[in-house]
Each structure stands twice: as structure tokens, then as C-alpha cells.
Amino acid sequence: MFTIREAAEMLGVATSTLRRWENEGKIKSVRTTGNHRRYTVEELSKIKKVKPLNEKITVGYCRVSSSDQREDLKRQVELVSMYCTAKGYGFEIIEDLGSGLNYNGVCQYSCRI
Structure with a gap:
């Protein structure tokens, strides 16, 4: 706020x-x-x-490790959005719910932006 x-x-x-x-x-x-x-x-x-200060898009990444932390994820998204807005960034928020690791310790997700 x-x-x-x-x-x-x-x-x-x-x-x-x-x-x-x-x-x-x-x-x-x-x-x-x-x-x-x-x-x-x-x-x-x-x-x-x-208006963004420049034409670049900032990506905000918000993540929690389990579904019982959904409220924490909402707070993260709100805080990151507020920060980006205050700085004048053009931005998009990526939300991630759940662990990104499989049982072998290898990352399951690959993100390209």
C-alpha cells in the first residue's frame, strides 16, 4: 500500500x-x-x-512450496507488484505453487522468457 x-x-x-x-x-x-x-x-x-520508465519488461517470480501456503503466495504477488509499480517498471508476475524438484534433486521446470 x-x-x-x-x-x-x-x-x-x-x-x-x-x-x-x-x-x-x-x-x-x-x-x-x-x-x-x-x-x-x-x-x-x-x-x-x-507508465514504465523504459520499454523492458520486468518479471517478478513468486513461489511457495506447498498448497497450504496460498495466502503467502498472494502476499508475495502483492508486494512484488507494489515494488514494481513504485519503481515504474512494466512487469509481469509469474506464480509458482509447489516444489520444483523431483526426487532425484533435478529441477523439473525450464522457463524461457
């Missing part, structure tokens, strides 16, 4: 614009216990697609 200052920088607007948009219902924020605004990647994407 991003602070109002971080969100304003990403969108190229003033913090007062974000407050006005919230009052108009164009964007939603999550409030902290101290009543500070925080914005999710999804909400910011509704307003404006963040």
Missing part, C-alpha cells in the same frame, strides 16, 4: 487532487488506525496506468 505522497508521485498529481478524487468517489483509500490514507495498486490503476 502506498502513502498519499507516494500515490500522488506515481500518478503525477498533487496530494490535494487525490483527496478531492476520494471525496468525489473516483478513488478509494484505506485508512490506518491513525486515520492516514493508504492506496492499493488496484485503486491507483483505476485512475491511470503507470
Whole structure:
């Protein structure tokens, strides 16, 4: 989640614009216990697609070793997405669930990008 200052920088607007948009219902924020605004990647994407700083695509790889860690995988994806968005990267996320090793200790997966 991003602070109002971080969100304003990403969108190229003033913090007062974000407050006005919230009052108009164009964007939603999550409030902290101290009543500070925080914005999710999804909400910011509704307003404006963040332009990548260059044409290269960054690949984020998120992995957990078992199906009972699905919630951990979701958190990883969210954190990697937030990081890439904050840096202005054009990105794709690859999610991997389960072990990539067989019983012989040899990797089962081969990835090409």
C-alpha cells in the first residue's frame, strides 16, 4: 500500500487532487488506525496506468512450496507488484505453487522468457 505522497508521485498529481478524487468517489483509500490514507495498486490503476520508465519488461517470480501456503503466495504477488509499480517498471508476475524438484534433486521446470 502506498502513502498519499507516494500515490500522488506515481500518478503525477498533487496530494490535494487525490483527496478531492476520494471525496468525489473516483478513488478509494484505506485508512490506518491513525486515520492516514493508504492506496492499493488496484485503486491507483483505476485512475491511470503507470507508465514504465523504459520499454523492458520486468518479471517478478513468486513461489511457495506447498498448497497450504496460498495466502503467502498472494502476499508475495502483492508486494512484488507494489515494488514494481513504485519503481515504474512494466512487469509481469509469474506464480509458482509447489516444489520444483523431483526426487532425484533435478529441477523439473525450464522457463524461457
